[in-house]
Amino acid sequence: MIPAPFDYVRAESTEEAIALVGQHGDESKFIAGGHSLLPLMKLRLAQPSVLIDIGRVTDLSYVRDAGDHVAIGALTRHMDVETSEVLREHAPLLAHATSHVGDPQVRHRGTIGGSIAHADPASDLPAVALALGATYVAQGPNGTREIAAADFATSYLESALADDELLTEIRVPKMNGAGWGFEKFNRRAQDWAIVGVAAWRRNGDAGVALVNMGSTPVLATGVVSALADGASVADAAQLAADGTDPQPDLNASIEYRQHLARALTKRALDIASS
Amino acid sequence: MNVTLTINGTAHTYDLEPRTLLVQLIREHAGLTGTNIGCDTSSCGACSVHLDGEAVKSCTLLAVQADGADVTTIEGMASADGTMHPVQQAFMDEHGLQCGFCTPGMVMAASSLLAENPSPTDEDVRIGLEGNLCRCTGYHNIVKAVLTASGADQ
Ligand SMILES: Cc1cc2nc3c(=O)[nH]c(=O)nc-3n(C[C@H](O)[C@H](O)[C@H](O)COP(=O)(O)OP(=O)(O)OC[C@H]3O[C@@H](n4cnc5c(N)ncnc54)[C@H](O)[C@@H]3O)c2cc1C
Ligand code: FES
Ligand code: FES
Numbered sequence: 001m002i003p004a005p006f007d008y009v010r011a012e013s014t015e016e017a018i019a020l021v022g023q024h025g026d027e028s029k030f031i032a033g034g035h036s037l038l039p040l041m042k043l044r045l046a047q048p049s050v051l052i053d054i055g056r057v058t059d060l061s062y063v064r065d066a067g068d069h070v071a072i073g074a075l076t077r078h079m080d081v082e083t084s085e086v087l088r089e090h091a092p093l094l095a096h097a098t099s100h101v102g103d104p105q106v107r108h109r110g111t112i113g114g115s116i117a118h119a120d121p122a123s124d125l126p127a128v129a130l131a132l133g134a135t136y137v138a139q140g141p142n143g144t145r146e147i148a149a150a151d152f153a154t155s156y157l158e159s160a161l162a163d164d165e166l167l168t169e170i171r172v173p174k175m176n177g178a179g180w181g182f183e184k185f186n187r188r189a190q191d192w193a194i195v196g197v198a199a200w201r202r203n204g205d206a207g208v209a210l211v212n213m214g215s216t217p218v219l220a221t222g223v224v225s226a227l228a229d230g231a232s233v234a235d236a237a238q239l240a241a242d243g244t245d246p247q248p249d250l251n252a253s254i255e256y257r258q259h260l261a262r263a264l265t266k267r268a269l270d271i272a273s274s
Numbered sequence: 275m276n277v278t279l280t281i282n283g284t285a286h287t288y289d290l291e292p293r294t295l296l297v298q299l300i301r302e303h304a305g306l307t308g309t310n311i312g313c314d315t316s317s318c319g320a321c322s323v324h325l326d327g328e329a330v331k332s333c334t335l336l337a338v339q340a341d342g343a344d345v346t347t348i349e350g351m352a353s354a355d356g357t358m359h360p361v362q363q364a365f366m367d368e369h370g371l372q373c374g375f376c377t378p379g380m381v382m383a384a385s386s387l388l389a390e391n392p393s394p395t396d397e398d399v400r401i402g403l404e405g406n407l408c409r410c411t412g413y414h415n416i417v418k419a420v421l422t423a424s425g426a427d428q
Contacts, residue, residue, distance in 0.1 A: 001314050008275065008292035008338050031339075038334050039316060051292065055339055079328075103405025104390075105319065105383065108328040109335065189404035190317070 003041035010053040014139060017054050017166050022141055024050040026163045031055065032075060032114035035106055060113070060168055063087055069135075072170045074113025079104070081112055091172045093180040093200055097128045100182070103190045113167045119152070119159040119216070122192045124184065126153060127217035131198040131209035134172045140165035153216035178202035181268030184211070185260050187251070194251045195260035197240070199268035204228060208269070213244040213261050223265060233273055237266035277341045281306065282350030288337070296340050297321045297332035300347055308348040308378045312407070319406030322379040322386075323347050329386030331405070348378035351385070361385045361423045370419030372410035380406050384420045393424055 009024070011017035021028055028050035031037050040046040054060075060075035063084040070090050072081065078098050081087060087095040101107055101115070101124055115125040116136060126149070129136075134149040138161055147160050154160060161167060180200040184193045196211030197220075206227045208220040222239035241258035248254050277294075278287040281304055288303050300309050300323065309332060312320030316334040323332045324346040351359035361381050364370065371377045380403065387394065387402040394402060399420045400413070408416060 002295065002298075003293045005291065005293055008336075010338075031336075034336065034339065035316070035334060038336070042314070051336075053339065103319070104387065104402055105322055105329050105331045105405045106316065108325075108330050108386075189401070 001042040003038070004044055004047045006041075006048055007050045008053065009050065011057055014057060014060060014166060014168060017052060017057060018139060018141060018164065020052045021164045021166070024052065028052055030117075030166065032111040032117075033077065033109040034114075035102070035110040036114060036118040036120065054166070065090065066171070069171045069173045072112055072172065074116075074167045074169060075111050076113070078102075078107035078110045078112065078115075082107065087172075090174040090176075091132065093132065093175065093182060093198060094125070094128050094172055096180075097124050097182045097184075097198060100124060100184050106190075112170055116152070116170060117159065117161060117167045119154075119157050121153070121156065121214060121216050121218075122212040123217075124182075124193060124196055124198075124211055127196060127209040127211040128182070128198040129170060129172065130217045130219055131200065131207040132172050132175070133207060134170055136167055137169035137171065138162075138165040139168045144168070146171075150219065156215040175200060176202065178205075179272040179274065181271030183264040183268045183271075185264055195246075195257050195264060197261065197264040197268045199265065199272050201227070201269065201272045206269075206272075208240070208265060210240065210244065210261055210265075213241070213246045213257060215245070215247075218244055220261075220265060223269075227269075233269040234266060237262055237269060240265035275338065277337050279337075279340050279342065280344045282346055290337050292336065292338050294337045295333055296323070296325075296335040296337050296345075299337040299340075300332060300345070306347050306349050310375055310378060312375065312379075317407070318376070318379070319383055319403075320376055320379040322382040322406065324382055324386060327386070327389065329383045346382075348381060351381060359385065361388070361420070364419040364423035365416070368415050368419040368422055370411065370416045376406060376408040376410075380408065380416055384416075384423070387420070388424055393426065394420070396421065 029048035060073040062073040082099040178200040184196040193211045199208045210218040226236035241261040246257040310320040312318035321333040
């Protein structure tokens with residue numbers, strides 16, 4: 001399978017990427033690792049007329065301790081997130097979840113920014129970032145702005161990023177010793193989650209987000225407020241599927257997905273609480 | 275557009291359409307047909323090659339993305355005198371293949387795994403090769419071969 005024809009341009013820096021998208025308009029698309037975009041282009045589900053390759057914008061590949069948070073450049077590859085000592089220490093939930101994305105070959109190419117920007121509710125990292133209360137930094141022709149993870153995904157594969165904006169940084173609050181759990185349910189190694197849950201707890205605080213339980217990643221707010229009110233993990237987890245709108249597919253019915261959300265939330269919280 | 279890259283130590287330049295996949299460059303332009311296409315959807319790993327030393331799936335990479343890169347395919351694993359790479363030798367010694375279709379991709383993924391983790395456990399190998407499917411062996415001898423190549427006592 002071969003993508004439809006397109007023109008290819010390469011950006012060497014953030015500024016050049018933004019200038020190029022300004023020049024080529026909304027028929028163009030950024031390509032980072034290409035591990036979400038190319039499969040769609042090969043199936044001709046995406047047919048951009050111009051690809052702007054940002055894969056070599058190396059100034060956006062970094063993991064930095066930034067005081068109360070860890071700053072991750074959007075072009076940082078999954079393998080570098082997974083193995084980052086800074087993230088293993090300060091945001092172990094993200095480092096661990098990243099090690100469950102696809103397989104090593106995928107993680108050698110795919111980037112955290114591509115994963116977030118693609119806004120696929122079945123992806124692991126958008127839900128993890130949501131659970132952790134991450135902030136995204138976007139840069140466009142008019143400058144830089146911050147977008148809260150909770151305001152980012154708008155619908156299936158749609159986000160608050162404008163067409164001419166580049167996602168440049170992911171800011172993940174330090175977990176400060178919080179307990180955490182990541183439960184990804186799939187039937188074969190390497191597969192996407194049928195349902196996934198990312199959870200953390202620290203003293204009275206908690207965060208829980210769900211993978212593949214609707215058209216966007218979902219915050220399990222009912223679970224978190226029940227925990228804050230002193231409910232047991234088992235009781236709070238019963239609320240995990242409330243208000244969710246998952247799609248049925250070959251792998252799972254709506255009811256089964258909702259069952260999984262409750263069961264996996266309990267498991268993730270049990271681990272986070274132990 | 276022009277794509278210049280090194281394959282198995284030799285520099286090549288090709289004039290290609292941007293939509294050309296790396297696996298097409300390798301098989302059709304460079305004529306190196308050891309790299310197989312199994313699924314063409316980044317699921318099976320048969321097309322795995324090394325890009326700057328790391329295993330990647332060449333069906334899910336544009337040739338232009340590899341411009342300037344150093345690519346190694348299965349043909350580049352043995353030494354010039356024909357001595358097999360330790361991973362290849364171990365696949366032979368441990369009967370890590372039957373039909374052999376998955377083998378080039380398995381060898382490239384396994385050697386990349388060993389470069390990142392020189393002393394893997396049985397489980398590390400199984401998880402590390404999760405992106406490579408084999409329809410013949412049942413994986414046991416593949417795992418054995420990778421452990422043998424790592425020098426692990428079994
Ligand atoms: C076989 C396979 C298995 C996988 N399994 C999983 C899995 O289990 N879990 C999971 O979460 N993911 C999985 N993935 C997806 C993987 O994580 C991708 O790497 C990731 O979703 C996209 O990152 P990328 O860098 O490849 O983005 P690309 O494919 O290059 O881009 C994706 C989209 O985001 C846009 N984009 C990219 N970067 C930016 C940016 N900085 N600013 C603005 N827009 C941008 C592009 O224009 C495009 O629309 C899998 C992929 C494959 C091929
Ligand atoms: S052919 Fe590339 S992964 Fe199957
Ligand atoms: S040996 Fe036949 S597919 Fe692996």
